[in-house]
Amino acid sequence: MGLKFLRTKELKNKRGDGNGQRLPSDRIYDYDTYNDLGNPDKGPEYARPTLGGETNPHPRRCRTGRPSTIADVTSETPVNTMISSTYVPRDEAMEGTRRNDIHMGIWKGVLHNIPSMVASFCNENDVCMDFADLTRLYRSRPEAEMNLNMHGLLKFLDISGSIEEIFKFETPKNLSCVTSYEQDDHELGRQTLAGMNPISIEKLKVYPPVSKLDPSIYGPPESDLKEEHIIGHLNGMSVQQALDENKLFILDYHDIYLPFLEKINSQEDRKAYATRTIFFLTTMGTLKPIAIELSLPPNDTNIPSKQVLTPPVDATTNWLWRLGKAHVCSNDNGVHQLVHHWLRVHACMEPFIIATHRNLSIMHPIFKLLSHHMEHALAINAMARESLISANGIIECGFSSGKYSTEMISAAYRDWWRFDLEGLPADLIRRYEYVQSH
Numbered sequence: 001m002g003l004k005f006l007r008t009k010e011l012k013n014k015r016g017d018g019n020g021q022r023l024p025s026d027r028i029y030d031y032d033t034y035n036d037l038g039n040p041d042k043g044p045e046y047a048r049p050t051l052g053g054e055t056n057p058h059p060r061r062c063r064t065g066r067p068s069t070i071a072d073v074t075s076e077t078p079v080n081t082m083i084s085s086t087y088v089p090r091d092e093a094m095e096g097t098r099r100n101d102i103h104m105g106i107w108k109g110v111l112h113n114i115p116s117m118v119a120s121f122c123n124e125n126d127v128c129m130d131f132a133d134l135t136r137l138y139r140s141r142p143e144a145e146m147n148l149n150m151h152g153l154l155k156f157l158d159i160s161g162s163i164e165e166i167f168k169f170e171t172p173k174n175l176s177c178v179t180s181y182e183q184d185d186h187e188l189g190r191q192t193l194a195g196m197n198p199i200s201i202e203k204l205k206v207y208p209p210v211s212k213l214d215p216s217i218y219g220p221p222e223s224d225l226k227e228e229h230i231i232g233h234l235n236g237m238s239v240q241q242a243l244d245e246n247k248l249f250i251l252d253y254h255d256i257y258l259p260f261l262e263k264i265n266s267q268e269d270r271k272a273y274a275t276r277t278i279f280f281l282t283t284m285g286t287l288k289p290i291a292i293e294l295s296l297p298p299n300d301t302n303i304p305s306k307q308v309l310t311p312p313v314d315a316t317t318n319w320l321w322r323l324g325k326a327h328v329c330s331n332d333n334g335v336h337q338l339v340h341h342w343l344r345v346h347a348c349m350e351p352f353i354i355a356t357h358r359n360l361s362i363m364h365p366i367f368k369l370l371s372h373h374m375e376h377a378l379a380i381n382a383m384a385r386e387s388l389i390s391a392n393g394i395i396e397c398g399f400s401s402g403k404y405s406t407e408m409i410s411a412a413y414r415d416w417w418r419f420d421l422e423g424l425p426a427d428l429i430r431r432y433e434y435v436q437s438h
Contacts, residue, residue: 007361015358021065022087029089029357032063032076037406038391039078040071046391048406050074056410059347061385062089062354062378079386086382091357094379185311188325189279189287192251197336201279201287202431204248207239209276213255219298223254223276224306225291233280233290233311242280249287251277253331254295256339256412262297263404272400275324275331292324334399339412342389344422346381347409353377 016030033052040047051058064087069075079086088094192201207230208223215221227239234242242248257264257274264272273294279287291310298305312318353374360367388394395405421430 011358016063018063019065021067022063024084024087024093025090026087027089027091028063029354030063031060031351031354032065034058034061034385034406035074036064036066036076036078036385037389038075039069040075041069041077045403047072047075048391048403049410051406051410056407057414058410059343059351059413060354061347061350061381062087078390081386086386088379088382089357092353092374092376092378094376185289185325186286188289188328192279192287192332197332197340199340199427199431200253200332200335201249201251203246203433204243204250204278205433207243207248207278209250209252209254211255211258213258218258219305223293224308225276225278225293226308229291229308229310230278230280233288235280235283247281249279249281251275251279251328251332253328253335254293255415256335256408257331258295258297259411260401260404260408261295262299263407264401265296267402270400270402272330273327275328277328289325289328292321292328294324294327330400334401334405334408335412337395337399338401338405338409339416342384343409343413343417346377346384347413348417348422349374349377350381 014027014029016028018030022028033050035050035052037051038046038048049056052060064076064079066077066079069077192198207227208225210223211218211221213221230248231239234247237245237247239248254274254276257272261272261274264270273296275295276293277289278291280290282288289311291308294307294309296303296305309317309321309324312321352370356367356370356374362368362371386393389406389409390396391403396402399405401408421427
């Protein structure tokens with residue numbers, strides 16, 4: 001009876017009562033919505049919608065209880081990272097080598113940007129980075145090029161290594177040794193499986209593909225892709241034969257991007273399309289892109305809302321094809337980071353972590369099984385709310401979706417996320433539908 005009383009008291013303390021601001025010493029796990037991503041006190045342009053609830057569905061986060069902003073009582077005041085950090089229950093706080101590794105990565109990311117920032121200040125012409133500039137990021141930066149006395153700063157930050165190595169971006173392990181990867185069709189196909197986002201590609205089940213969006217708002221659901229666009233790239237097969245023999249696959253970002261394109265393209269220096277990409281499985285076992293459809297909202301009768309690109313036959317179509325692939329990669333990168341990485345991995349895991357601490361003893365076998373999967377996740381998510389998905393954060397500054405990124409995350413959670421289809425093998429079956437067709 002004594003242990004039962006103590007366990008009841010412990011659970012009551014861990015679950016909290018939903019009141020008060022949490023302190024670093026607390027060990028309280030209760031729920032809240034994502035109402036701390038904006039800062040309306042800085043101006044209307046810094047206001048962001050609350051994620052969670054019926055309007056903008058989203059998994060819940062661990063409650064921190066900071067005061068509300070003056071401009072909007074429903075928004076929580078963002079944490080001042082120069083003074084403190086976002087509350088995380090002390091059982092889940094990041095410590096030791098993991099904390100040091102994270103901070104080292106942050107500093108290296110900051111240092112990587114110093115040369116480009118200096119160059120942009122010195123350069124009168126605001127020229128965008130091209131493919132050659134991107135490739136040079138993975139080469140050593142000569143000290144003379146930076147023209148900065150960085151030795152003292154590196155020593156102060158206790159970062160070891162030469163300036164050349166510190167400022168050189170590490171080459172991704174999955175990056176092809178071919179420097180012209182952005183031009184190569186087979187490399188795009190390879191990246192859909194071996195790249196950062198192998199979980200969007202699906203078997204093509206119907207050709208042409210059909211949108212699930214409301215046609216009264218977004219126009220006819222039928223794609224502009226036709227048989228004549230791909231028939232010459234099927235090694236003598238008909239389209240139906242290629243479908244029956246599982247030779248056609250698709251990256252379909254039409255429905256996730258199209259509802260937000262008008263907002264996205266209204267932002268300064270942003271341009272995006274909703275893309276569909278058809279891949280053919282070659283006899284060599286590689287995936288080759290054979291058609292790309294670029295879509296815009298059907299708002300202007302003078303501008304075609306859809307355009308289909310096919311592999312090039314001359315210099316003009318070559319550049320159009322390359323630009324089309326760039327938009328595909330932009331969509332792919334956005335969906336990977338916003339949906340598959342943040343939403344499906346980080347955000348959806350947080351309520352389960354909170355519930356586990358609120359209901360299971362640390363000696364419970366299921367808790368022991370989950371503990372290594374939960375480790376540091378709340379702390380990483382708290383850091384993400386501070387600088388990754390927050391207003392003017394890394395996501396908004398670096399992705400075409402900009403300030404509407406969190407709205408896209410919410411839409412994906414509402415329309416895509418299903419608990420029973422998230423794990424393996426259910427996810428692979430859904431994307432390939434092997435069981436249903438055999």
